[in-house]
Amino acid sequence: MRWGWTREPDPSWPIGVFDSGLGGLTVWRALRRQLPQERLVYFADTARLPYGDRSPEEILTFVRQILRWMQAQPVKVVVMACNTSSALALEQVQQEFALPILGLILPGAQAALAQGSRIGVIATAATVKSRAYSKAIREYSALDPKRFPQPVHCWEQACPAFVPLIEAGQLNSLELQQAAKRYLQPLLRQGIDTLVYGCTHYPLLDPLLKSLLPPSVKRVDPSVALVRSLARELGLWGLRRPPTAPHDEPHRFYVSGDPERFAQLATPWLGFRPQVEQVELPALDVNNFRRT
Known part of the structure; x- marks a missing residue:
């Protein structure tokens, strides 16, 4: 087993991408340009954005929750399409989770x-x-x-x-x-x-x-350099989805906040109106966290 996945990964599994909101769509677009055959699962933590004024403890907790959800999809790799999360949580969660997680820094x-x-x-x-x-x-x-x-x-x-x-x-x-x-x-x-x-x-x-x-x-x-690196790594791991694989499943979009609002704002950047589902992550008492 590579990377210690809880079960053997399959090249047909999607790539997980997450951010606090719309920003990660720039990474999503880079993935679509450079790896058009891959399926993508995008999660936006819109109920808790922006991340930029959150404490490191909050960010780490949010990232752990999202990664547990990503593992359950399942995904073969996670792209942390959020610089704040990459800066504050990447090294820690790379040690904790049994799947490859790539950041932007x-x-x-x-x-x-x-x-x-x-x-x-x-x-x-x-x-x-x-x-x-x-x-x-x-x-x-x-x-x-x-x-x-x-x-x-x-x-x-x-x-x-x-x-x-x-x-x-x-x-x-x-x-x-x-x-x-x-x-x-x-x-x-x-x-x-x-x-x-x-x-x-x-x-x-x-x-x-x-x-x-x-x-x-x-x-x-x-994001351009990140996706270029990811393409190389997928090849080394034997997890590139074949270019001839059928495109029979649409890319999936999820948010922790308002799906309709995200779909409306995302449409100009995606070039189509996405079908967006809401995911309820465990509630947190933000008073327990130190503010930056």
Whole structure:
């Protein structure tokens, strides 16, 4: 048995993808582009978003609940399409759960280093507080000093207004435009040559962010690098679904909050209206958790 699955996995099993809300759909789209034959199960924890102002204890508890649900589907691998969860919970749950779980931080750091040496990261407050991207960029560049001979610098900027505005469907609002200008200014003053979208919601803002950045600044979406890595790993594990496999089962979408609202907001990004089901996760007393 590979990875200690509770039962032998089958290539026909779907890939599990989860996020706090709409943001993980950017990873979903990358999976559809690069692995079109794979079936996907997407879960959005919309009843408890945003994750960015949650404590590490809360995030870890939420992730454990979601992974237990994913195991029961079953899925052959889980993609943690949430930078906050990747930063705060990935290493812990990789030790606890008997299935492969992939996160965004390391692929994002590697992709950023391939583009430049003065790297800005925009992310949630929780991800920025963890300094996960700075650590990963520093550690990865130190592994190969010949490849990265010049000093590598990284600045992280919290963008707390982005996720609530995106989830509210306010992508063209003046408030969002003003927030984007405010968040980018400190990074531009540092002379960044690369900007990492350190939250899966943020590629949804790419047209706006591109318009505010100098043409010389390269933009990095970690989901692209993550899916490229996943494709290699599935091949090594013998779990790639054959390209000739029948497409007789639709992709599945689940939320912990309002299915109708998620379907409405997701439709423009998916190109179709998804059928969304609600999943009730165990209730938690948030008063038991320390706030960030």
